[in-house]
Amino acid sequence: MTRRTTPQPNRETLTRQRVLQAAVELANAGGLGALSMRKLGEAVGVEAMSLYNHVANKEDLLDGMVDLVFGEVALPAPGDDWRQAMRQRAISMRLVLSRHRWAIGLMESRSTPGPATLRHHDAVLGCLRRGGFSLTLTAHAVSVLDSYIYGFALQEKALPFDSPQETAELAESITSGFGDGEYPYLTEIATAHVMRPGYAYGDEFEFGLDLVLDGLQKAAG
Amino acid sequence: MTRRTTPQPNRETLTRQRVLQAAVELANAGGLGALSMRKLGEAVGVEAMSLYNHVANKEDLLDGMVDLVFGEVALPAPGDDWRQAMRQRAISMRLVLSRHRWAIGLMESRSTPGPATLRHHDAVLGCLRRGGFSLTLTAHAVSVLDSYIYGFALQEKALPFDSPQETAELAESITSGFGDGEYPYLTEIATAHVMRPGYAYGDEFEFGLDLVLDGLQKAAG
């Protein structure tokens, strides 16, 4: 046994990828508030300061996390009909954003997009251009589609409940707090619509999505 | 001079309103990051801990700020045509959200709405119901409209520039960073569309808004 030690067999070398993935897992589990450099270091078995060998600073870490999330979104297949492709893209994006609820709040202010983000946007633009959209209409379409998707994800995130049952409980607690006449229409929709069995806000997504796609199809002529 | 001191004539008593307004001003000036209890105390001429006489904690402070912002949005007038009223409401909301860019990032996770927020939502629901919308269609309409408005505001906030000139500069710096073939459609839209004189992303808002309103009108039959 002249060999000193094996090259740390029990601790595989840290990489940017491993750091980013651990950060995403931390954020998934406890929200962005649970993600600190110290806790992230602990999660990957390293002191906080050692993380700075792999990320420039926390901004850079967040940028990398956002790009990782974008990488999970299914790219529109080049051969597909634009409408079909955009529909699938939107649904995939919403799925990804609901898997990583912290991400939507992070896309504000992240102004240095990573490669997966750029690839995603390029694929979306290409799908529309090849589908016959003019430059101007392509810009309109991307704006309205992304606004709708992000905005829906934002609202969905703001809801502090997941199951229909929790929804009903919250709606009841809100309406019972006021006199009947104070917010009549809120009371009406809470009692007669939201509290119906089987209600789930997420089901609203496809209604708006198809509404937007219809409008774009008409505009494309 | 038997009287000890006058009852502090030069310092008007602090109120929740004054605290909230100062907090909004701080956030307007320097973003949410510039808003700390210490700085807010300094702004109103008081130590940080004294603020807790008027707000329960920072969460409560943020809740109050959001409600203050909602109070700035013009309520739909009861007599108006639903489409006209919803259009004006959307434009007013976007204007308010661009005056307070920090607010959109805050509406995530604020789950205890204040009176102005409730009044706003009740007025919107009422406008649609009186316009003949069924309960289900009203829920659809609110979802798609709010998603679009918030999502647009979110994207607008993410843009790190305000003037058309800054936009062009950024677009050029992005496209020049890659080989021509890497992101062809991004390059195309950046050079041939975004960099045109007079381009401003904000102009996209009304296209999507009218698209959504058209779709709702059709759905309302």
Added chain:
DNA sequence: CAAAGGGGCTTACGCCGTAAGTAGAGCACT
């Protein structure tokens, strides 16, 4: 086998939100 470089660790600084305790002024009683 020595030199060099790099990944990891320790320490420290100035922020943050806020719990806990204190002081003084205004008011309502006797």
Added chain:
DNA sequence: AGTGCTCTACTTACGGCGTAAGCCCCTTTG
């Protein structure tokens, strides 16, 4: 007038944050 309650503001302190600066030792290379 005295007594005590309440309300506002201040002070101090704690644990956590991002990260700058410096050191240490292991690995690679000549």
